[in-house]
Amino acid sequence: MRVRDLSREEMDEAQRRVADEAISGKRGRMPGPLRVWIHSPELGQHAQRLGEFLRYSTTLGPRLSELAILVTARVWTAHYEWFAHKREALKAGLEPEIIGAIAKRQVPSFPDAKARAVYDYASALHETHQVSQDVHEAAITAIGERGVVELVGLLGYYTLVAMTLNAFEFPLPEGEAAELEP
Numbered sequence: 246m247r248v249r250d251l252s253r254e255e256m257d258e259a260q261r262r263v264a265d266e267a268i269s270g271k272r273g274r275m276p277g278p279l280r281v282w283i284h285s286p287e288l289g290q291h292a293q294r295l296g297e298f299l300r301y302s303t304t305l306g307p308r309l310s311e312l313a314i315l316v317t318a319r320v321w322t323a324h325y326e327w328f329a330h331k332r333e334a335l336k337a338g339l340e341p342e343i344i345g346a347i348a349k350r351q352v353p354s355f356p357d358a359k360a361r362a363v364y365d366y367a368s369a370l371h372e373t374h375q376v377s378q379d380v381h382e383a384a385i386t387a388i389g390e391r392g393v394v395e396l397v398g399l400l401g402y403y404t405l406v407a408m409t410l411n412a413f414e415f416p417l418p419e420g421e422a423a424e425l426e427p
Contacts, residue, residue, distance in 0.1 A: 246304040248281055248411045259286035267293045271301045277325055278409045289424060292405065299402050303395040305388065306339035309363045314403050315339075316367040319347050321407035325415045333423070348425060362387035367400055 249255070256264060262284045267275045275283075276296070278330075282289035303310060311334035318326035334344055343360070346353035351367075357363040362384040369376045376384075384393045409415070416424065 246283070246417055248284055250280055251283060256283065257286075257368050260284075260289070262286070262288045262394060263293065266290070273299065277329065277415055278406045281409050281413045281415065293403075295402055296406070297364050297399075299395070299399045303399065304392050305363070305399070307333070307396055308339050309359060309388070309396075310399060311337045311339055311362055312343070312363050313367045313399050315344060315347050316364060317400055317403040317407055319350065319425065320371040321404065321411060322427055323407035323410050325410045325417055326403065327425055328417055328421060328423075358383075359387045360368065361426075363396060366393070366396060370397070370400060371404075382408050 253261065253264065260283050263279070264391040267279055268294075270323065276293070278296075279289055282292050300310065301331075305313070311330055314330045315327065318321075318330060320365055326327050331344060335341065340356070341359075341381060345427050350351065355362065355364065365380050366376060366384045368379050381393070384396070388396065
């Protein structure tokens with residue numbers, strides 16, 4: 246990693262407060278990117294709070310959230326993000342065939358309109374930096390206006406996560422191999 250992974254003893258008071266807040270929250274631990282962001286406690290505090298909301302409290306639910314996160318991880322070839330969220334996606338019920346297609350940069354076949362709408366929206370926004378009216382309307386129909394707003398927030402947040410992990414060369418756990426091709 247390109248930045249020191251601070252032990253609790255090396256953290257100053259502000260850093261310890263941020264770490265403690267993350268550990269006492271829904272995650273129950275200090276997530277990977279926070280190990281980088283902790284070097285700027287204010288950034289770490291705000292980012293981990295936003296991340297906790299986007300990960301656990303949106304109207305999207307775990308399956309659709311993890312789908313959007315995997316699309317983002319694939320766009321950025323963020324190996325750690327993919328590693329962590331592939332497991333979560335499987336636990337949330339996302340079909341292995343969908344995950345495999347995303348990993349290979351193929352368009353998956355979706356059994357439901359909500360997942361299709363999330364995938365199409367996420368793919369369009371990441372690839373073209375815009376969303377057509379048809380894709381936007383399909384998403385509104387499938388997941389509602391609030392869902393689309395939360396989806397855009399989720400995509401932006403996990404883009405920040407992917408950029409952080411890639412920029413600071415955050416490693417996979419020992420013994421794990423990268424699954425994504427460039």
